[in-house]
Amino acid sequence: MITEVEAYDGERDRACHARRGRTARNAVMYEPGGVWYVYLCYGVHEMLNLVTGPPDYPAAVLIRGIEGAPGPGRLTKALGIDRRLNGAVCAPESGLWIEDRGVRLPRGAIKATPRIGVDYAGPVWAKKPWRFVLEARQDHWPAPAARGSIE
DNA sequence: CCATCGATCGGCT
DNA sequence: GCCGATCGATGGT
Numbered sequence: 001m002i003t004e005v006e007a008y009d010g011e012r013d014r015a016c017h018a019r020r021g022r023t024a025r026n027a028v029m030y031e032p033g034g035v036w037y038v039y040l041c042y043g044v045h046e047m048l049n050l051v052t053g054p055p056d057y058p059a060a061v062l063i064r065g066i067e068g069a070p071g072p073g074r075l076t077k078a079l080g081i082d083r084r085l086n087g088a089v090c091a092p093e094s095g096l097w098i099e100d101r102g103v104r105l106p107r108g109a110i111k112a113t114p115r116i117g118v119d120y121a122g123p124v125w126a127k128k129p130w131r132f133v134l135e136a137r138q139d140h141w142p143a144p145a146a147r148g149s150i151e
Numbered sequence: 152c153c154a155t156c157g158a159t160c161g162g163c164t
Numbered sequence: 165g166c167c168g169a170t171c172g173a174t175g176g177t
Contacts, residue, residue, distance in 0.1 A: 043171030
């Protein structure tokens with residue numbers, strides 16, 4: 001179960017890796033939505049993102065936490081995810097995909113806040129409420145998904 | 152070529 | 165709360 005995400009939206013978004021246009025690192029962000037974007041952060045942590053935009057529009061959602069592994073660096077370590085997955089499809093054939101198990105969340109269970117660690121983007125972009133956190137109780141959710149998938 | 156700086160985390164004060 | 169680890173991307177000289 002994904003519990004925390006952040007949105008990064010286009011070259012105009014001064015916190016987005018694509019803010020200075022296409023580079024070797026961020027090229028995957030320009031792919032049609034549905035592929036993973038994985039990069040190394042602070043020389044230590046693998047960050048997992050799902051590319052979400054139309055072709056040539058760099059947008060992605062950073063997966064910042066899952067049940068049992070809070071934090072973007074901890075979740076990739078827990079699931080054994082690294083840059084080998086960069087550019088792969090979000091589907092069983094790549095070994096990592098997302099499933100909708102039909103979980104119904106109470107109204108207000110997802111809170112929007114500013115994104116973390118993007119002060120360098122300036123106040124306008126750093127303050128956008130594009131971080132989404134699931135704050136509901138977790139003890140009534142369905143059993144864990146099949147091996148290789150997250151929700 | 153060189154310097155700076157991160158979409159973080161864990162350990163220590 | 166602070167700081168070091170650790171390294172690739174980025175941009176300037």
